[in-house]
Amino acid sequence: xxxxxxxxxxxxxxxxxxxxxxxxxxxxxxxxxxxxxxxxxxxxxxxxxxxxxxxxxxxxxxxxxxxxxxxxxxxxxxxxxxxxxxxxxxxxxxxxxxxxxxxxxxxxxxxxxxxxxxxxxxxxxxxxxxxxxxxxxxxxxxxxxxxxxxxxxxxxxxxxxxxxxxxxxxxxxxxxxxxxxxxxxxxxxxxxxxxxxxxxxxxxxxxxxxxxxxxxxxxxxxxxxxxxxxxxxxxxxxx
Numbered sequence: 001x002x003x004x005x006x007x008x009x010x011x012x013x014x015x016x017x018x019x020x021x022x023x024x025x026x027x028x029x030x031x032x033x034x035x036x037x038x039x040x041x042x043x044x045x046x047x048x049x050x051x052x053x054x055x056x057x058x059x060x061x062x063x064x065x066x067x068x069x070x071x072x073x074x075x076x077x078x079x080x081x082x083x084x085x086x087x088x089x090x091x092x093x094x095x096x097x098x099x100x101x102x103x104x105x106x107x108x109x110x111x112x113x114x115x116x117x118x119x120x121x122x123x124x125x126x127x128x129x130x131x132x133x134x135x136x137x138x139x140x141x142x143x144x145x146x147x148x149x150x151x152x153x154x155x156x157x158x159x160x161x162x163x164x165x166x167x168x169x170x171x172x173x174x175x176x177x178x179x180x181x182x183x184x185x186x187x188x189x190x191x192x193x194x195x196x197x198x199x200x201x202x203x204x205x206x207x208x209x210x211x212x213x214x215x216x217x218x219x220x221x222x223x224x225x226x227x228x229x230x231x232x233x234x235x236x237x238x239x
Contacts (some may be wrong), residue, residue: 003018005151007223008227009182009204010052010053010178011054011057011177011179012053012055012181012183013052013056013180013182013183013200013211014044014058014184014185015055015190016215018033018186018212019036019037019211020196021187025170031075038083040173040212040215040216041083043216045094045096045128047221047231049128051224053129055129055180056095057132057196058094058132058135060104060136060196061080061135062135063103063136063137064137071146077111077200080111081111084111084115084118088118088208089184092121093121094127094128095127096128097125097127097128098131099119099131099135099176099177100134101131101133101141102134102136102137131174137194138197138198139194140196142198145168149163149167167210172198172199179199179201179202181203181204183196184206186212187210188207188209190207192205204227204230206227
């Protein structure tokens, strides 16, 4: 892997944290914060092309988020459905290609149908590649990929002696995407929370105190600009 020159990150992944705390600080229910966070997504999507970002991946709902209250989970699922219905035409018109990653088994049929429709509707776009991680967990993704790989081996279509990193990567949800260059987590928490574990092995990380609903395009631009000053050697050294 060669050293990457300074410049804008082509693929940015974001752990959008802090919606609930943002709402609670204003005396509002947590879902109020999630709605504010959804509005912020649109602004960040719109900002990407001018910043030189061609791929944006956002962590919308994790495999662990089912542990939240039934009210909050139901509200989030309703928000996802409404967001897709409301934003589909604008995303298409803006040249955004949308993909969803994660396990769809636990999601309701109406939401999955909307996801499928949006993916198909935007499949010809390439101005920005927006990937939404929904019911996603990095460990779960690797486990599912390993099961698919094992089936190929059992069927005699894959030689186990030839399995390497590139082989497993072909079975991941993100197999058509480049690895992220930069991973951002908002809200001041300094952990990756099971997000893109395999793909972000060489990503740069930014943990910032800003809560997601306050993560403006201006703040986003500042974080992206700092990326250009990083020395990315990928395990090598300059000579």
